[in-house]
Amino acid sequence: MSSSTSGSKEPIRIVLIMVLAVSACEGVVRLIGGSLSLNIRHIRAIPAIATELAGSPKPRTLFLGASQIRLGIDLEAWRTGLASLGIEPGTVRKVVPDDSWVSEWYYVVLNQFVERRAVPDLAVVGFTSTDHVSDRKVRGGRSGAFYGKTGNIPELFSQDLHGLAEQADFLIGHALLIYGFRDTLQKRVGDYFIPGYRRGARQVNAWVRAAPAEADGTEAPGRSERTYGCLSRFARLFRDHDADLLMVALPTPTGRELDPGIREALESGGAAFIDGRVVPGLGPEDFLDNVHLNERGAEKFTKWLVPRAARFVVEASR
Amino acid sequence: MDGNIGGWSFTSLTFWPFLGLVLVAYWLAPSRCRNGVLLIGSYVFYASWDWRFLAVLLVPTVSDFSVARAIAKSDDARRRRGLLGLSLLIDLGVLGFFKYNDFFIAQIARALERWGLGFSGPAPRIFVPIGISFFTLSSLSYVFDVYRRKMEPTRRLPDYALFVAFFPKLIAGPIERARTFLPQIAGERRVGWSDLREGGWFVLQGLFAKLVVADGMAQLVNGIYAADPALLSGLECWTGAYAYAFQLYCDFWGYSAIALGISRWLGFRLMLNFRTPYFSRNPSEFWSRWHISLSSWLRDYVFLPLDYLMLRRQGVRTWLGLREDYWAYFGSVFATMLVAGLWHGTGWTFMVWGAYFGLLLCFHRAFLGYRKLLGLSRSRLRRISGPVRTLALFNLVCVGWVIFRAGSVGQAATMLTKMLTDFRMTSVVTYGLGLMGILAGPFLFLEYALSRRDEGTGLPRFSWAMRGAIYAYMVLMIIVFSAVRQNEFIYFRF
Numbered sequence: 119m120s121s122s123t124s125g126s127k128e129p130i131r132i133v134l135i136m137v138l139a140v141s142a143c144e145g146v147v148r149l150i151g152g153s154l155s156l157n158i159r160h161i162r163a164i165p166a167i168a169t170e171l172a173g174s175p176k177p178r179t180l181f182l183g184a185s186q187i188r189l190g191i192d193l194e195a196w197r198t199g200l201a202s203l204g205i206e207p208g209t210v211r212k213v214v215p216d217d218s219w220v221s222e223w224y225y226v227v228l229n230q231f232v233e234r235r236a237v238p239d240l241a242v243v244g245f246t247s248t249d250h251v252s253d254r255k256v257r258g259g260r261s262g263a264f265y266g267k268t269g270n271i272p273e274l275f276s277q278d279l280h281g282l283a284e285q286a287d288f289l290i291g292h293a294l295l296i297y298g299f300r301d302t303l304q305k306r307v308g309d310y311f312i313p314g315y316r317r318g319a320r321q322v323n324a325w326v327r328a329a330p331a332e333a334d335g336t337e338a339p340g341r342s343e344r345t346y347g348c349l350s351r352f353a354r355l356f357r358d359h360d361a362d363l364l365m366v367a368l369p370t371p372t373g374r375e376l377d378p379g380i381r382e383a384l385e386s387g388g389a390a391f392i393d394g395r396v397v398p399g400l401g402p403e404d405f406l407d408n409v410h411l412n413e414r415g416a417e418k419f420t421k422w423l424v425p426r427a428a429r430f431v432v433e434a435s436r
Numbered sequence: 437m438d439g440n441i442g443g444w445s446f447t448s449l450t451f452w453p454f455l456g457l458v459l460v461a462y463w464l465a466p467s468r469c470r471n472g473v474l475l476i477g478s479y480v481f482y483a484s485w486d487w488r489f490l491a492v493l494l495v496p497t498v499s500d501f502s503v504a505r506a507i508a509k510s511d512d513a514r515r516r517r518g519l520l521g522l523s524l525l526i527d528l529g530v531l532g533f534f535k536y537n538d539f540f541i542a543q544i545a546r547a548l549e550r551w552g553l554g555f556s557g558p559a560p561r562i563f564v565p566i567g568i569s570f571f572t573l574s575s576l577s578y579v580f581d582v583y584r585r586k587m588e589p590t591r592r593l594p595d596y597a598l599f600v601a602f603f604p605k606l607i608a609g610p611i612e613r614a615r616t617f618l619p620q621i622a623g624e625r626r627v628g629w630s631d632l633r634e635g636g637w638f639v640l641q642g643l644f645a646k647l648v649v650a651d652g653m654a655q656l657v658n659g660i661y662a663a664d665p666a667l668l669s670g671l672e673c674w675t676g677a678y679a680y681a682f683q684l685y686c687d688f689w690g691y692s693a694i695a696l697g698i699s700r701w702l703g704f705r706l707m708l709n710f711r712t713p714y715f716s717r718n719p720s721e722f723w724s725r726w727h728i729s730l731s732s733w734l735r736d737y738v739f740l741p742l743d744y745l746m747l748r749r750q751g752v753r754t755w756l757g758l759r760e761d762y763w764a765y766f767g768s769v770f771a772t773m774l775v776a777g778l779w780h781g782t783g784w785t786f787m788v789w790g791a792y793f794g795l796l797l798c799f800h801r802a803f804l805g806y807r808k809l810l811g812l813s814r815s816r817l818r819r820i821s822g823p824v825r826t827l828a829l830f831n832l833v834c835v836g837w838v839i840f841r842a843g844s845v846g847q848a849a850t851m852l853t854k855m856l857t858d859f860r861m862t863s864v865v866t867y868g869l870g871l872m873g874i875l876a877g878p879f880l881f882l883e884y885a886l887s888r889r890d891e892g893t894g895l896p897r898f899s900w901a902m903r904g905a906i907y908a909y910m911v912l913m914i915i916v917f918s919a920v921r922q923n924e925f926i927y928f929r930f
Contacts, residue, residue, distance in 0.1 A: 131900050131904060132900055136907050136908045139912060282449045283448070286449050296916055304917060308871075311874060313867075314863030314866040314867050315870065317867070318868065325662045326658050326662055329662035
């Protein structure tokens, strides 16, 4: 082992280089993050959406969810469908951060709508998988970067982020966008530099998922062990601010079971539920993949949803 | 980083506040109390994994300390041998009970079942105390060295206890020798600015190797080895082999580097455990650069005694054109590598891996022997360029890693067959090679640069601007590319 000869200023210069490099990358990502990712651009536009909703007349409807809602709800079909029933559609907007779920939607609503006094009259939240609405390990870094604020720390640390690692993840993600954003950065680098990146990664992940669990007595929690504490809090958030929450189970090409715990959690929070898992007239040709509707499917589904959601829109108008 | 990997792993966030507390307490304490601070800290560290493990740690501490003192006091050769045997019995007995019990019970049960004498009921499950393979060998080396009169035994049990339990090296080595480490414990330690700098370099490099390269390869390796090998293409198997080569090296080197760095901050110098091993040119050189603390331990306490024993029993004869010292070497090195395989784990794959490397070493030595017979001079051999030899050896090592990583000998055999016969290109291959290029490529380049300078992996003698750039690159890679889900250090399982 050897050490280089160095003056007393060298360590300071080296630390300065490191700090500058990290700061430069952080600055670049904050500056051009929107062009790197449509999702970031959309997340950055949420405050403007909230402000616009706040200044609009009733009824103010917000569609909230992930990409399944982004692709699965046709706003034009929604408006014309309501209009054909003689109902004023009012202002309708979507907030659909990619790959998000209920614990993140909760803080989006809390920080962007409740705090701006812009709570919509009706929130329609769609999901395809129980994973979207059950209690899952919160992605601290992502929450810190996009959804949570330092003011949320007491609630986050007591309800959602358990353990030093998750809490530190949140704080680092809050301070450094490159940390909170890193899964997207990794995918961008992979897409750009690695041939067959997505296909290869999907195949590898499929092999890992298909592998039998290690025979050491530990098993993944079964469906009956899922909890919905966050979903209950989410529903209560709307109830406490005199807003209506309508949860919609979205259709998928193969269908799925619904955990009764979801309905119980929604009822405890005073939220309504529409089961849209099976929609007459929707076939495999209406889907892009296993979870997303295509354009035609979105139109069909929205037209199916409108009469079932109409009364909620009417109540929201009052 | 993950706070939920068991115990206070170096990549768990809970470890670093503990380290901070230890450093503060250590440097604020009067110098006569510092060893005590370290000893308490080491026991707390070990208890963070499971407090019951402390009892297992104390067994070699107390027994080997006492046995070594008794050996040193006696001049009777038989008594000394008996005491050495007692130490071996206790240490290897404890190691064997915890580490190999499950394996042998399972093998016996399988054999009985095959003969229609199977017994029903669950086999007892014994949890292996973490680090037992490492601290047992460390403690045994002390008794051997006292027996061989290479050192005097220490009179202070707390010093010996600290030698066994020193937390930076406790879980996964390096397997330190008492004759180099005990003087550091007993002597005065100073930490200068260069120690802080070099310690920082080692810690940063270790975190980069583990969090970025090793954990970045993990999902790819796990996927390929989880798949049905009959459905994999040969190139996918090669991809898995290369990825595992980087995962294993960076995982283990990462741990060792962090241990080295932390030790420097405490004023200790641990031995270097790796010296750019993938740039070796022959199997013998590889084993002088890979897991150096283990390979040197096996050389000194298994290979050399066996070799001496075999040579003593033979006259001067020649078989198949090779002198008998060659044949003694073959027997000794093959047996030593079987022991190495057994040390790593209880599956048949580890034994086959050990045998494979044993054969490689034998073939290499045989080749050197026949080189003279065939009149192949060193200069002629050197015409085979270094990079070709390095690449050839790397691939031979990767073949060994396939056996090492496989879940069974059958899986390894299928994969190896595919690697020689099926060259279908798939998206997994391009994905895997691309991932390796991005994550492991720069690390490998740095290793190459250091190997050219023969600096081991110490602080590189680059300009401050270059060093700043390297550190900045590592920090950025850790922030952006550390795997979202961290994995346990691989060598914790051995």
